[in-house]
Amino acid sequence: MTALERCDLLLTGGTVIDGTGAKRQRADVAIVDDRIAAVGDLAGTSAGKTIDATGKIVAPGxxxxxxxxxxxxxxxxxxxxxxxxxxxxxxxxxxxxxxxxxxxxxxxxxxxxxxxxxxxxxxxxxxxxxxxxxxxxxxxxxxxxxxxxxxxxxxxxxxxxxxxxxxxxxxxxxxxxxxxxxxxxxxxxxxxxxxxxxxxxxxxxxxxxxxxxxxxxxxxxxxxxxxxxxxxxxxxxxxxxxxxxxxxxxxxxxxxxxxxxxxxxxxxxxxxxxxxxxxxxxxxxxASSTVLKNDSIQYSTRVLVTWSKAHPEMSGRDLADIARDWGCSVYEAADRLQPAGAIYFAxxxxxxxxxxxxxxxxxxxxxxxxxxxxxxxxxxxxxxxxxxxxxxxxxxxxxxxxxxxxxxxxxxxxxxxRGVVAAGKFADLCVFDAGTIIDANSFEDPMKPAEGIEAVLVNGRVVWTDGRPTGDRPGRALRRGG
CATH class of the missing domain: 3.20.20.140 (Metal-dependent hydrolases)
Structure with missing residues (x-):
């Protein structure tokens, strides 16, 4: 690897899973502008900003x-x-x-x-x-x-x-x-x-x-x-x-x-x-989710309403409970909720x-x-x-x-x-804790952020850290062939 004197951002001490399926390895990752400039032992590289990834996985976004x-x-x-x-x-x-x-x-x-x-x-x-x-x-x-x-x-x-x-x-x-x-x-x-x-x-x-x-x-x-x-x-x-x-x-x-x-x-x-x-x-x-449809209801053991224009107050409720409250069949209840969406357990x-x-x-x-x-x-x-x-x-x-x-x-x-941690690739990266990463939400509490995500970078810029978004918006429209 060619020595790199300076970079914009340096992720140090992490374990890289490079996205190819290859075995993980301890390595630093240097970023210049929107690209990965080097991966390896970069102890001699100075950086405008450093992220300590010790004990964490550094993977492609x-x-x-x-x-x-x-x-x-x-x-x-x-x-x-x-x-x-x-x-x-x-x-x-x-x-x-x-x-x-x-x-x-x-x-x-x-x-x-x-x-x-x-x-x-x-x-x-x-x-x-x-x-x-x-x-x-x-x-x-x-x-x-x-x-x-x-x-x-x-x-x-x-x-x-x-x-x-x-x-x-x-x-x-x-x-x-x-x-x-x-x-x-x-x-x-x-x-x-x-x-x-x-x-x-x-x-x-x-x-x-x-x-x-x-x-x-x-x-x-x-x-x-x-x-x-x-x-x-x-x-x-x-x-x-x-x-x-x-x-x-x-x-x-x-x-x-x-x-x-x-x-x-x-x-x-x-x-x-x-x-x-x-x-x-x-x-x-x-469980799947889409618009509320009779042919999906009939194959499901449970249907959870995700939204309804006619009855927005029913969002998050079981269709069977709504039908019971209204004294009608689940299909009649679905008709009254339209247009609407649902989760289907099937x-x-x-x-x-x-x-x-x-x-x-x-x-x-x-x-x-x-x-x-x-x-x-x-x-x-x-x-x-x-x-x-x-x-x-x-x-x-x-x-x-x-x-x-x-x-x-x-x-x-x-x-x-994209999709690989290697020199010359775009710096889309996710730093996570392999021991704690997990979905923290549920069907009852669906919008709770996951655990174990330490930092997320898009085109070399940090968009998520310390459990919250940074507000930076470096994303791009990826046109075919570009």
């Missing part, structure tokens, strides 16, 4: 590959729910819903309303949206997907049918313009009403527009319950026909009658990964652990930052993985856990020079 933070980047720019758990980059625009390209003068249809009401739908082009993020930076970096449902709402008068040739041409033109502006791929939410009537052929025609840009196809599949294998087959077919990489979002098996079927789904991944590029992400909880912990243990699985929170009473994954995902599942249960080593929330994610989404 975590990359949350599955978020709905499109609006939060602008409305909650310090991104406390992410930096507090060590996240330095997010991928937004998942599940077919992105904040651009779309202008609305009415409340958007669910699940687009998870991102905000009509005043937030004001970006006619993706370039305008990225420009807004550039102008008012957040505390984290962000990469951007284009939502299929967003494209459909902008191009079709009726969503309850397949798109015709002209509408597909319009959507594809907007997708390609968005990719040219810097988006990294296309997402779909075929499970949801705005896209449920889109046939496989419609998605293939759009996904073909990704190939020239090196984009990827990311999907909340049509079904994660009884027809989960059929939906995986459809997903892999779309990737093959379009000639692009595929990422399966928040992989799970849903409903009691499907408990244990992750053995079948992961075997299908193993089969197809041999011949095409396939990725997946997972969150570390046996997964088996063994399946969750099996998918978490899968070596190709990335990690994503799928948190909903605008829910009044959010799923705890919004604030707790990454410390829960490293503390509960890696350290306490021993599902995998800390090095492996860090790899799958850093370098693997950066590689899958084309985030250049």
């Amino acid at each position: 975590f990359i949350d590959v599955h978020t709905h933070d499109d609006r939060a980047l602008l409305s909650k720019p310090t991104m406390d729910m992410k930096v507090s758990q060590g996240v330095t980059s997010v991928v937004v625009g998942n599940c077919g819903i992105s904040l651009a390209p779309l202008v609305l003068d009415r409340r958007p249809p669910p699940p687009l309303d998870l991102l905000g009401e009509e005043e937030w739908w004001k970006f006619a082009t993706f370039d305008e949206f990225l420009g807004a993020v550039d102008k008012e930076p957040a505390s984290v970096n962000a990469a951007f997907l284009v939502g299929h449902s967003t494209l459909r709402v902008g191009a079709m008068e009726s969503l309850l049918r397949p798109a015709d040739a002209g509408e597909i041409k319009t959507m594809r033109g907007r997708l390609e313009a968005s990719m040219a502006a810097g988006a990294v791929g296309l997402s779909t939410g075929l499970f949801y009403a705005p896209a449920a009537q889109a046939p496989t052929e419609e998605v293939i025609e759009l996904a073909k527009g990704l190939k020239a840009f090196g984009g990827r196809y990311v999907t909340h599949m049509r079904n994660e319950g009884d027809d989960v294998l059929k939906s995986l087959e459809e997903t892999f077919l779309i990737g093959r026909e379009a000639g692009v990489p595929v990422v399966v979002s928040h992989h799970k098996v849903h409903g009691k009658e499907n408990f244990g079927r992750s053995k079948e789904t992961l075997a299908l991944f193993d089969r197809y990964i041999k011949s095409q590029h396939i990725g997946l992400d997972v969150y570390p909880y046996h 997964m088996d912990e063994d399946d969750v652990q099996r998918i978490l243990s899968y070596p190709n699985a990335m990690f994503g929170s799928d948190g909903l930052p605008h829910d009044e009473f959010p799923h705890p994954r919004l604030w707790g995902t990454f410390p829960r993985i490293l503390g509960h599942y890696a350290r306490d249960l021993g599902l995998f080593s800390l090095e492996e856990g860090v790899r799958r929330m850093t370098s693997l994610s950066a590689s899958e989404f084309g985030l250049k020079d």
Whole structure:
């Protein structure tokens, strides 16, 4: 290593887990401007500022590959729910819903309303949206997907049918313009009403527009319950026909009658990964969360209301208790609460652990930052993985856990020079205590920051320390290829 006389910031005495899966090693980390300048014994290097990381782990900042933070980047720019758990980059625009390209003068249809009401739908082009993020930076970096449902709402008068040739041409033109502006791929939410009537052929025609840009196809599949294998087959077919990489979002098996079927789904991944590029992400909880929907209620053992426009006072309450108080069925109660969101308890912990243990699985929170009473994954995902599942249960080593929330994610989404602690890489770093890192929140108290996160740096600047945000906002819009 070339001697480094001086740096802007020096992390001393820590143990580096570099994100590649390599064994941890004692090393100092020097930062100049927004990059890591050196890693090793830097006892002779002077620094403008020093952080003592003795006894702590120094890792790449975590990359949350599955978020709905499109609006939060602008409305909650310090991104406390992410930096507090060590996240330095997010991928937004998942599940077919992105904040651009779309202008609305009415409340958007669910699940687009998870991102905000009509005043937030004001970006006619993706370039305008990225420009807004550039102008008012957040505390984290962000990469951007284009939502299929967003494209459909902008191009079709009726969503309850397949798109015709002209509408597909319009959507594809907007997708390609968005990719040219810097988006990294296309997402779909075929499970949801705005896209449920889109046939496989419609998605293939759009996904073909990704190939020239090196984009990827990311999907909340049509079904994660009884027809989960059929939906995986459809997903892999779309990737093959379009000639692009595929990422399966928040992989799970849903409903009691499907408990244990992750053995079948992961075997299908193993089969197809041999011949095409396939990725997946997972969150570390046996409950999901989205808009309040009857077909999700019926598969759940418990439903917790996260927000309701009609009855905001019901946020945080069990749907069954609300129905009992109102003297009606849970389905009638759900109708009265609309529009609304909910948490659904409908997964088996063994399946969750099996998918978490899968070596190709990335990690994503799928948190909903605008829910009044959010799923705890919004604030707790990454410390829960490293503390509960890696350290306490021993599902995998800390090095492996860090790899799958850093370098693997950066590689899958084309985030250049991120996800690894090495000279020349961007200085996105998380300093944490391996013995105490854990999610401190719960379904009853979901917005409590995690424990054990000592310091978080984005592009060489400290955004979280001493248990609170610094207010610094050095994040960047990570355009494709940049």
